[in-house]
Amino acid sequence: MARTYRPTYDYNDHTLTPPTPGADLILQVGLVQSLPGIGPKTGGQYIGIPRVIGPLHTRLWRPHDQVEMTLPNTELQLWNTPFVVAGHRQGVFDLAARPGWQWLRWTIADHVAHDHQRVAKADHEITPVYPNTHAEPLVIVPCGATKAAFPRVAGELYTGGYRRLALRAAHALTTCTNIRIVSGLHGLLPLDQVIAPYDLRLGQPGSITVDQLEAQANQQGLLGHPDVVILAGRDYTRLVHQIWPQARTPLASTRGIGEQQHRLARIAARS
Incomplete structure (x- = not known):
């Protein structure tokens, strides 16, 4: 006989402040x-x-x-x-x-x-994210857990839907040379850099650190870039923001992956 299931969720706010539905x-x-x-x-x-x-x-x-x-x-x-x-x-x-x-x-x-x-x-409250007249923005997108089985250029290695959508939005904002993928293992990757599939997430032992990321940005001539856009979730945004604290984050006001994907699709469609 199956054991009785007992839900564990508890709401104990004595002020009875209503949570946000959804x-x-x-x-x-x-x-x-x-x-x-x-x-x-x-x-x-x-x-x-x-x-x-x-x-x-x-x-x-x-x-x-x-x-x-x-x-x-x-x-x-x-x-x-x-x-x-x-x-x-x-x-x-x-x-x-x-x-x-x-x-x-x-x-x-x-x-x-x-x-x-x-x-x-x-x-309706999105601040337009378009290249300005002085310099095309540097757009940072995250890597993804789903990868091709064999070595490929970074722009094709990550096959997950979220990453593909983020890349579409990035292409709507800038040129290929101004897009970087933040890899949990490799750090800042140009789209044409060939890498092999790997299994390492951001924050795990051996993953990219802030110091390493800053060194890469400096080596690639991106450290003082005047216009940076981060199209990523919370963890990647926190990491990249430490290198470019002035960066714009169009996904910051979203709640969950679903809203992030919706926002990315809107950015991509405005090109």
């Missing part, structure tokens, strides 16, 4: 359930751990019977018990009626729509 909150809570009336023929509701939240469907894994299934986002909702219980502890029994908590009644489809609306609003 896919990130769903994955953080880590449990979804089908709406009343949508479930097994024997009765009850489907409940499981969300694996992937797509635009229309969510794939979830049911730990009690080890089954993975996919349901429409319109038929699922976030497991809200931790928030309702926290409200009861504070003597609040109508939490969903309080400002900021209306999402307690939402389906997963509503959470996904909220994310899209927030991204669209952020797009």
Whole structure:
């Protein structure tokens, strides 16, 4: 007999400040359930751990019977018990009626729509990232875990979708000679430098350090570049920012990879 699954997420904010709704909150809570009336023929509701939240469907894994299934986002909702219980502890029994908590009644489809609306609003606030009239920008993009099986030029070695999208955006902003890929092993890579596939992530022992990256930037004549754009996630941005603290970071206001990819696609489309 399968062991009873006990969710571990807890909401213990005594001020009852509402978290931001959306896919990130769903994955953080880590449990979804089908709406009343949508479930097994024997009765009850489907409940499981969300694996992937797509635009229309969510794939979830049911730990009690080890089954993975996919349901429409319109038929699922976030497991809200931790928030309702926290409200009861504070003597609040109508939490969903309080400002900021209306999402307690939402389906997963509503959470996904909220994310899209927030991204669209952020797009209007993007500072244009285009080459200026004095010098083309130096654009830094991250490497990726997915690589070709054999040695290739750096611009073709990394085959993951995020890296390809970042490179498309970089090409929209500058020329090939002004693009660098930050490799966890090799540091600053021109697109035409041939390297072999490797397995090392940023921050692991033996990965590139700030001092090494600064030395490479100096050797390549990039250290004092007046216009630098970083198209990368948090860890790579923190590293590169130590070399070029004035660099622009169009992805800084995004929440998660999905929004970053959306922003990269928008930058690429504006060329």
